[in-house]
Amino acid sequence: MAGKPILDAVTSDPAVMGWMKGAPPPPELAIDPAQGNHMRFPYTRWSFSHMREFLPTQLVSRGEGPASPLPRALRDDLDAVTFRPAGVGDPMRWDAGLLANFTDGVVILHKGAIVQERYFGVTGPLSRHIAFSVTKSFVGTLAEMLIDEGRLDETAPVSAYVPELADSGYGNATVRHVMDMTTGIDYSEDYTDPRSGIGAFSLALGLTPRPSGYNGPTSLYRYLPDLRGEGSHGAAFTYRTVNTEVLGWIVARIEGQRIADVLSRRIWQPLGMECDADLLTDSAGTGFTGGGLNPVLRDMARFGEAMRMGGRYNGAQVIPAGVVDSITRGGKPEDFARANYPQLPGWSYRSQWWVTHNAHGAFTARGIHGQTIYVDPLAEMVIARFASHPVAANSALDGASLPAYHAMGEYLRSAS
């Protein structure tokens, strides 16, 4: 980046930069997926709201029913809520935090009503924005629902459901290892290393363009069986997106249906989502369950609210209460502590959700570049946020996010 001006949230505003404006856009405003630009900042500030234009997608249908009501009780006092960013001396206002994190949209629900809804750049209430690993929490919830119904045995080996993985590193992993990311697999989630596991995974998926002469796997289901084991299963939490692809494979096998259709039938339709969502797929038509969901922000908030309400939403027990209990009680903090997340002290990970174990009982779904569902049960608050931060890893964003969420929870709890 030497010599280049550093862009902040305002100077990188994609509406101002004018990406993809014109018929055709001039070269300097075009986003070329063949160059991988759609996955590079600052292009991402536009592309994250338009992923279906770059990749094949499946419809996650909301069905034909009415949307579930999402009452509006907008307040103008919330921007002034202040918090102390981690590791920084000066307090920061909520609205400054939104800019600091390159927020594309935020919805705050308090007691089920929208108290703040804000969009930036080219993102609006109808924009399908990539949720990245927030997708995982939807898939983990589906898996917990299958366990609750006795159709999935968390103690069974992965290969009991997906024999194709018997000879891979997943051969002797259990479903629970996969759900809680405690597998031992030779795969790294380092986004800054182009030769890392996530890099090869992204090439197999087709999310990043394949170099000429590429002869690696060209679909998820061809890539996953090649993964080798490393270390032992069950020893420590290690965040690996491939675990969720395996979990998605298991769920699709059991349901006999594509994940996009399972999401529609079990989540999107019963929750009364207001918009269809897009699910990115590989070129073989396999849904990208580790990070490919593109919902509108309000629907992401609805999912968080359903979790806050113990699975009861839109007049029905959509997600069994036992499923929510299983998730919110969290995983083993000692497993989690072995991973290196200094900004997440005392947290744990269970069933594809992050659990804070803080005084508010908060739990959260997290995706790279700042995608978030943050549920604060004590404050009766849910925050859904889309963002396009230049840095993938949430460690770059947490400092001005997690304290802000907690402060907003404290404020709403005391001011309500």
Next chain:
Amino acid sequence: MAGKPILDAVTSDPAVMGWMKGAPPPPELAIDPAQGNHMRFPYTRWSFSHMREFLPTQLVSRGEGPASPLPRALRDDLDAVTFRPAGVGDPMRWDAGLLANFTDGVVILHKGAIVQERYFGVTGPLSRHIAFSVTKSFVGTLAEMLIDEGRLDETAPVSAYVPELADSGYGNATVRHVMDMTTGIDYSEDYTDPRSGIGAFSLALGLTPRPSGYNGPTSLYRYLPDLRGEGSHGAAFTYRTVNTEVLGWIVARIEGQRIADVLSRRIWQPLGMECDADLLTDSAGTGFTGGGLNPVLRDMARFGEAMRMGGRYNGAQVIPAGVVDSITRGGKPEDFARANYPQLPGWSYRSQWWVTHNAHGAFTARGIHGQTIYVDPLAEMVIARFASHPVAANSALDGASLPAYHAMGEYLRSAS
């Protein structure tokens, strides 16, 4: 096809054949776009309802408003309506005609209410099915709206709006030539000739897979300027999809907005469409205005009904009455007669619509493989149909379609 069994509508039912079932689908049930299977019968019976899974698409948003009411007055007497297929001796029932034409879905509106709605195979009321050249009639209507507003001069040369085409065969064509398909361009619409104009067009668009070593244009806006003239403009009707790509370019330039967004703002939102639509794009993000719209069937019917009502629909004059008048009065039958459509005697073509000039004043939007909006003003009837007939050219379908539509109009008119 020698030696292969001939599949009919029943034996090619895509739900029975099981395309794309399984995680992953076994090779014999997979549809591989890299092989072009998504565009080949019988795969098309599945893929035509799932085009977004094979190609990049843009959202044509319905907005946030309520859907316009589409009353239901279903009748069970319509299947027995009989007609005499062109060139065939025996009368045929309406329901047999649906099978004969590999119908994926049909909606009949009479006086604005649904009197029949039927789906086949994997197509349902929420399926976005490719409309192929029915797309053209949407774009032609947008162009007429711009003329009505004085923002587009039909007598002006194309290059007045798109200077990039000044040196192409379109250099001295007028907007009206393009709208009415009376340009003289070295381009053939023969779907059975792989080296024809439509073949090269489809490669540039990316609709069919590019062979290795392909070094032709890779976007619509790079392909169109290379087209050369042939003969003279204004002499005869010659159906060429590239004319509509040029028209789409003109509309996008004038509106300063992508066609998907123009369609949303000017058609989808004001008509109260019930679902978003998908618009296929090339890899540069240019909407495929000649054939890339994928709406749900009821929304295609709504557009037909709006045209039947002189542009007034959903409580507003969405399309100016003068626009509908301009379209429905048709083009010059003598221009049309020079094209070889023995099954369409006395017809004409205007502003991307086909006008029958029959006693009912019927006019229609037509797409390959059987996509249709058929408006019969005298019978107060609109028929919207999706199909996946093995043959692209509508001449293969018209014999059991056009007489059926007319008979249904006669029946509804007399029986109501």
